[in-house]
Amino acid sequence: xxxxxxxxxxxxxxxxxxxxxxxxxxxxxxxxxxxxxxxxxxxxxxxxxxxxxxxxxxxxxxxxxxxxxxxxxxxxxxxxxxxxxxxxxxxxxxxxxxxxxxxxxxxxxxxxxxxxxxxxxxxxxxxxxxxxxxxxxxxxxxxxxxxxxxxxxxxxxxxxxxxxxxxxxxxxxxxxxxxxxxxxxxxxxxxxxxxxxxxxxxxxxxxxxxxxxxxxxxxxxxxxxxxxxxxxxxxxxxxxxxxxxxxxxxxxxxxxxxxxxxxxxxxxxxxxxxxxxxxxxxxxxxxxxxxxxxxxxxxxxxxxxxxxxxxxxxxxxxxxxxxxxxx
Amino acid sequence: xxxxxxxxxxxxxxxxxxxxxxxxxxxxxxxxxxxxxxxxxxxxxxxxxxxxxxxxxxxxxxxxxxxxxxxxxxxxxxxxxxxxxxxxxxxxxxxxxxxxxxxxxxxxxxxxxxxxxxxxxxxxxxxxxxxxxxxxxxxxxxxxxxxxxxxxxxxxxxxxxxxxxxxxxxxxxxxxxxxxxxxxxxxxxxxxxxxxxxxxxxxxxxxxxxxxxxxxxxxxxxxxxxxxxxxxxxxxxxxxxxxxxxxxxxxxxxxxxxxxxxxxxxxxxxxxxxxxxxxxxxxxxxxxxxxxxxxxxxxxxxxxxxxxxxxxxxxxxxxxxxxxxxxxxxxxxxxxxxxxxxxxxxxxxxxxxxxxxxxxxxxxxxxxxxxxxxxxxxxxxxxxxxxxxxxxxxxxxxxxxxxxxxxxxxxxxxxxxxxxxxxxxxxxxxxxxxxxxxxxxxxxxxxxxxxxxxxxxxxxxxxxxxxxxxx
Numbered sequence: 070x071x072x073x074x075x076x077x078x079x080x081x082x083x084x085x086x087x088x089x090x091x092x093x094x095x096x097x098x099x100x101x102x103x104x105x106x107x108x109x110x111x112x113x114x115x116x117x118x119x120x121x122x123x124x125x126x127x128x129x130x131x132x133x134x135x136x137x138x139x140x141x142x143x144x145x146x147x148x149x150x151x152x153x154x155x156x157x158x159x160x161x162x163x164x165x166x167x168x169x170x171x172x173x174x175x176x177x178x179x180x181x182x183x184x185x186x187x188x189x190x191x192x193x194x195x196x197x198x199x200x201x202x203x204x205x206x207x208x209x210x211x212x213x214x215x216x217x218x219x220x221x222x223x224x225x226x227x228x229x230x231x232x233x234x235x236x237x238x239x240x241x242x243x244x245x246x247x248x249x250x251x252x253x254x255x256x257x258x259x260x261x262x263x264x265x266x267x268x269x270x271x272x273x274x275x276x277x278x279x280x281x282x283x284x285x286x287x288x289x290x291x292x293x294x295x296x297x298x299x300x301x302x303x304x305x306x307x308x309x310x311x312x313x314x315x316x317x318x319x320x321x322x323x324x325x326x327x328x329x330x331x332x333x334x335x336x337x338x339x340x341x342x343x344x345x346x347x348x349x350x351x352x353x354x355x356x357x358x359x360x361x362x363x364x365x366x367x368x369x370x371x372x373x374x375x376x377x378x379x380x381x382x383x384x385x386x387x388x389x390x391x392x393x394x395x396x
Numbered sequence: 397x398x399x400x401x402x403x404x405x406x407x408x409x410x411x412x413x414x415x416x417x418x419x420x421x422x423x424x425x426x427x428x429x430x431x432x433x434x435x436x437x438x439x440x441x442x443x444x445x446x447x448x449x450x451x452x453x454x455x456x457x458x459x460x461x462x463x464x465x466x467x468x469x470x471x472x473x474x475x476x477x478x479x480x481x482x483x484x485x486x487x488x489x490x491x492x493x494x495x496x497x498x499x500x501x502x503x504x505x506x507x508x509x510x511x512x513x514x515x516x517x518x519x520x521x522x523x524x525x526x527x528x529x530x531x532x533x534x535x536x537x538x539x540x541x542x543x544x545x546x547x548x549x550x551x552x553x554x555x556x557x558x559x560x561x562x563x564x565x566x567x568x569x570x571x572x573x574x575x576x577x578x579x580x581x582x583x584x585x586x587x588x589x590x591x592x593x594x595x596x597x598x599x600x601x602x603x604x605x606x607x608x609x610x611x612x613x614x615x616x617x618x619x620x621x622x623x624x625x626x627x628x629x630x631x632x633x634x635x636x637x638x639x640x641x642x643x644x645x646x647x648x649x650x651x652x653x654x655x656x657x658x659x660x661x662x663x664x665x666x667x668x669x670x671x672x673x674x675x676x677x678x679x680x681x682x683x684x685x686x687x688x689x690x691x692x693x694x695x696x697x698x699x700x701x702x703x704x705x706x707x708x709x710x711x712x713x714x715x716x717x718x719x720x721x722x723x724x725x726x727x728x729x730x731x732x733x734x735x736x737x738x739x740x741x742x743x744x745x746x747x748x749x750x751x752x753x754x755x756x757x758x759x760x761x762x763x764x765x766x767x768x769x770x771x772x773x774x775x776x777x778x779x780x781x782x783x784x785x786x787x788x789x790x791x792x793x794x795x796x797x798x799x800x801x802x803x804x805x806x807x808x809x810x811x812x813x814x815x816x817x818x819x820x821x822x823x824x825x826x827x828x829x830x831x832x833x834x835x836x837x838x839x840x841x842x843x844x845x846x847x848x849x850x851x852x853x854x855x856x857x858x859x860x861x862x863x864x865x866x867x
Binding site for chain 2 (some may be wrong): 160164179313316364365370382
């Protein structure tokens, strides 16, 4: 086995755009769950809406910021539609409804009758929506190698998308830090701990929950855009597994912490890539095929999620006393 | 059956319930004794003096291959296969005569295929009739299996343009009759699907009722049942009935182990229901990909030979479908009887009502919950077997797809009410199947999920749920 390739592939996950996309999705989920205690099981739905909102409007020739705005507006509408019927109900209901509606979005988007707009199950290929983003890059064309890693400057899985996505992660982390310590954030934490107490203070709990759902969802939508930019829009690649991954990341890093999502995402992807690479090289193909190794990777994530919730629900960085599992 | 319930201990009762489920599984067998078919599904087929070939490549109009679709052959001999990655399928047949090849009509309409059925004539040793190529993307319409079209299609694929002309005129003849026939067919399949869904949802609701846990891994329990039946029939070559019992027993055992190993300790530690729910998500992911690891990603057929369909009034059906439905009804009645007429069943309902009060009045809550877990996973396994037979196969993620429909069904019926689960399932099943008359077929599950959201808007406690302050 080539040790350098292993090292390069594994450490590349530390700053891969997909890792950043998951960080953003987990930050959004952190606002829902960590701050407000909402059990959102449909973060992938926000990501799908963001991805489609961005890609479709880009295909129509909109400006980059207009497309971003379209994605955010879609997320806002979705948050309101989702929130009004469910936020007054118990956490069981919210989790089921968010899961179901994320699935509805995916089913509708991949339907053959929507091919003209969403590309059906085939999705939208990169040349239809990434041009503006790539040409907005100030970097010169070509490839660059920094230390171990070599990527194209602007095209597809590029340095440019890495710069933008991790810039957004910094911004999101800073914003959540601000929000966590603002009066608004304190109301959210109050809702998480005891809804009735907050209601007795004259705060509109539903309004605060809606705001939280929207803000977390917007991060989800942006995560969706970052997720699809280096590849293509594929409805099935943003299924509920993505939501479950995001949950694992959040709980691994620690809910209700600022750096939890970042640590969780980097750690999960680095470890997962490392384990899969080792298995791919150490186990001959005749014993376990490469697609089976993919499945094993999922099994590892599933077991990790179970063990985390049972043995260390506060994650790596979280505070057990502040844990938001109140049902 | 009453003497089963005379056994005093809880364990005796647990076994008795188990026995009922097993006996129900037994009931499946009688209908599935299918004749030995000499036709077989093969990778590639070459006609010889002793065999003829029916084969084709399933693709949609834009020439995209459709893989994993079940193709069934009936007629003089019968068999079934699934299309491979490039959409290829082939049957080798031994006898001369006419054969009908069909695919799931829902697949056909989802991909705009011109037909879901084609009839061809095979004659060994005849140059033009020893191999018949069927193209669903340009073959004749499904309701046109009249002798004339049979003759034209038997002249292999070259005659296809002529047939599609005749199809369009035939369709114009009486669209309304065709539509009403579809209404009846969809209603019937909706009811059958609803019954199977009811079997799963009841188990899910029992667990929710007694422990307040919405189990995300219930779908995987369904898949497990189907896959175990596949192991029984196709790998161990047991008869279907034995395999079905095997699947139910394995399902029940997993429920028992799960409860004792995971859920019971978690309850003792007073871990919250939401936290436990996330554990079920982890479990669901783990199981799902373990299935994929061991069984691969393709559809596994439990029974490979395909029964003859027949007409009852306005609906077309076949024996396995009817028996699946009958088994589902018998088991549902059995479970209802258990819940309302036995001590253990009453204890279960008491715990659903008020767990603390039930414990205070001397009911051993942990024992009852264990029985509920075993019952719930056995029911899931049984429904997995029936679903596998009804849909002609089971896949690593079949249960995961059904999970959302179960959620809709239990929410519609009322969380924690077993009867509600049944009614909810029937509604969801019928709506999902009937909605394909009006909206594109691949969106039909979305309509069932939309019901979930509408119900929560109008009547969040569901049809049978008690109104209580939530949130």
